[in-house]
Amino acid sequence: MYTDLVAALDIGGTKIAGALVDGHGRILVRAQRPTPARENGDTVMRAVEEVLAELTASPLWGRASGVGIGSAGPVDASAGTVSPVNVPGWRDFPLVARVRAAAGNLPVELIGDGVAITAAEHWQGAARGHDNALCMVVSTGVGGGLVLGGRLHPGPTGNAGHIGHISVDLDGDLCPCGSHGCVERIASGPNIARRALENGWRPGADGDTSAAAVAAAARAGDPVAVASFERAAQALAAGIAATATLVEIDIAVIGGGVGKAGDVLFEPLRKALSTYATLSFVRHLTVAPAQMGTDAGLVGAAAAALAKRTDAAAAGV
Amino acid sequence: MYTDLVAALDIGGTKIAGALVDGHGRILVRAQRPTPARENGDTVMRAVEEVLAELTASPLWGRASGVGIGSAGPVDASAGTVSPVNVPGWRDFPLVARVRAAAGNLPVELIGDGVAITAAEHWQGAARGHDNALCMVVSTGVGGGLVLGGRLHPGPTGNAGHIGHISVDLDGDLCPCGSHGCVERIASGPNIARRALENGWRPGADGDTSAAAVAAAARAGDPVAVASFERAAQALAAGIAATATLVEIDIAVIGGGVGKAGDVLFEPLRKALSTYATLSFVRHLTVAPAQMGTDAGLVGAAAAALAKRTDAAAAGV
Structure with missing residues (x-):
């Protein structure tokens, strides 16, 4: 399915990573800049252009047949624009046109970062x-993406799979998105830590109040830390079960910092899934930790660009 | 897209309807039997065979190129079996093989009844x-189906779109399915009526305690009746918003008895949607009442069979 070479961009609030990626998902050339997230839109774009300039300077660039972009969301693939929450200088920013101009008019494929991670896990990771x-990515936020019928399902705007902002507690706490009881509001790392602290958990001598510290306390048997992970697992299970019940999936892959917590997350998660995933066609649903590392965004963006090329070739375009 | 003639079966707990349907969705021949829902599996199957016998006796039968079945669920399209909750004599019943045998070995396409309704609304109704x-169908239960990327999304087993059994209240009331706080547990007709009665609503002289009677009371301004519909609308909105956030839909069509309640449902529903559908790519989401009548199941089953035929032709099968 994946052949030749494409350029990939992984654009987040902290860094802008770029790569040339071959048809086996190997990264052949890399470039990276910090995201000047507090600067104006053109300044942020200049950092993207610097990354692209390093890639186009490579002797391998001539073999690149397209560019895939995985960007922090929301994105709008139909308009070719992005409005990342953490990059206020970009609102409806015409990223696709600007990247195309900087990349010698190669075709550009834009997807959200959760969709990119999903493409990577499906190509080479736990969803293969x-x-x-x-x-899913469960860390500071909760994001995700879907594979349906063997293909990535980005949706018309490239945002499908936003499981972090489905409500599993319709009367629950207000989420920064404006809704109530979102999966992210209950299960993200900061919310796991907040809930543990509110219920009396105290950090060790190092003062670390991260979700990773709560996970360590849970592994050591601290009941408040255990309970905070159990509540996160319950929200994740309700969200995963809802997804399976709506579109029929047979596996949920969980990455991100919280996904690395191991048994303190996955044990209560599997237990809670048996509560919420009840219908016959979702009972076989499994959960697994993500396998892709920090390059998942780049590899996934490349996968999306390569898949688009393959589709176009199949259609005779 | 839809040409020629197919046979359609709509199998529910009350009746088994059959028809020959042309490529424009017109019903040319009809047959129907009550479902002997409390009898053993073979007795139920005999009723299906009687319906099919009427269809095969038609002079038009020779033009039929396939059979579409929309069945009460759960179904298993991959195995060709059905296990309708309200037909206990059928558990993993090999309906596809039995119908194929009774229909001269024509190809048979099986989908769940929510998916069939969806196919009909997409072909000729509010989702066109x-x-x-x-x-969605909101009545005694809450069912549904999805169109994604212009095509019906039945999922591998034909059950996708089961929005009635996603949890929107993870600590909520136990649902007969085993989960908690399911959309159906809050928004189905019987639950709208139960909640109104529990909160002090009393029926009129006719003693009618149906959801339709609660709807009439709500239209007349009874605050308890209004509140019960508002709560149902809130659960439906959370479920619809979750679906849009997960797969990107731009319209939700609501049919069934509760869907006919009109403004007492749709006004609070639209208001609640603005609370739960918050992300940029779901804010434009609209809701609309269903347009198809009681033949929706038959027309939808026919649509699925015709679409399958078209796919097979396109693939050179």
């Missing part, structure tokens, strides 16, 4: 071989 | 022209 999968 | 839609 699964035709219907949900892949 | 929408490439990404959720269609």
